[in-house]
Amino acid sequence: MDCKVYLAGPEVFLPDAAALGAQKKDLCERYGFTGLFPFDTEGGAVPIGDRADRAIYRANVALMRDADCAIVNLTSFRGPSADVGSVFELGMMVGLGKPVFGYSNTTTDLLSRVRQTGSVLFNDEDRVWRDQYGMRVEDFGNADNLMIDACLAEQGHPLVRVNVADGELYRDLRGFEECLRLTAKELLTAAAPVSNRREDRA
């Protein structure tokens, strides 16, 4: 069985995105998967009269529909939270009923990252951290917003957090590889009886 993994993450914005994608796809193969890297479809010709962004969106959606599952890079990106493009894709795959796996290349929790922005105060009265708009900062020890951490935990494989050097923040693949191990354990083990059944039929 060819099991396809959608590879979501902000590394599509790197100057050497294609090379990073090739590395991820090589790792996928080593674990028995075919990796689908969204950047690979971005070079395609945009139909006349169409917008590049809309064409990329449709290509990514087609890849997600084709994929059996997704591994999502949820490393914080330009702020305390993950890349919203990757989070959109995480949600979409959950809506499509497919298994999702996620990792972050930082081990800090959301609250500590929001506190680093310097505009957060602890309210003694209701014992809640609030930002400059008075808006509550979640304090569950999660890597990010609860919708992200909980969707992974509910599927039985919590968000993988690894600590990497700042220069490797969007390049280190240890967390990604740990997700591949989890994916193999859940999807390839579950798939084994299928080939057994095929032999039974033969």
Add this chain to the structure above:
Amino acid sequence: MDCKVYLAGPEVFLPDAAALGAQKKDLCERYGFTGLFPFDTEGGAVPIGDRADRAIYRANVALMRDADCAIVNLTSFRGPSADVGSVFELGMMVGLGKPVFGYSNTTTDLLSRVRQTGSVLFNDEDRVWRDQYGMRVEDFGNADNLMIDACLAEQGHPLVRVNVADGELYRDLRGFEECLRLTAKELLTAAAPVSNRREDRA
């Protein structure tokens, strides 16, 4: 026909979230909808041995499955992009095949907001804006990451952008109301023939 609208947005973090939610639900009713506000389920008792974040996640997912569509507040939140919890829900509703509508209470585009963080340079060679990691900043004139803007545009109703005073950033409801108008135009008009058919049958 009771048409239910899931009300996603970072206003659940406001100190007066319940009051803001009540305002949104009142507006929904005025346009012929029932609003489902995620914060309303958060007060519920958490089963013994369960975590509050996981219980909230499951309650929100149940509301989304129950809803016919969603209106998502995509105002930038603690950084240049929208609240990731709301973006997860946007993606999930798209995955579930339901109509989504979105608004932002700022009219600036993503690039200009990322530029405000001060760590972005224009590369003359490839004519691309890049951040301190060399990562490309999208320059489509969109309000946010292309997955967000394009998913709304592909459904025929681009992201609504309104300019509000900073103090009203998470409270102003003009963009929300414009989304309600769009929702009514698309969903209630489409529903009209159903009641006609019912009369035909009578």
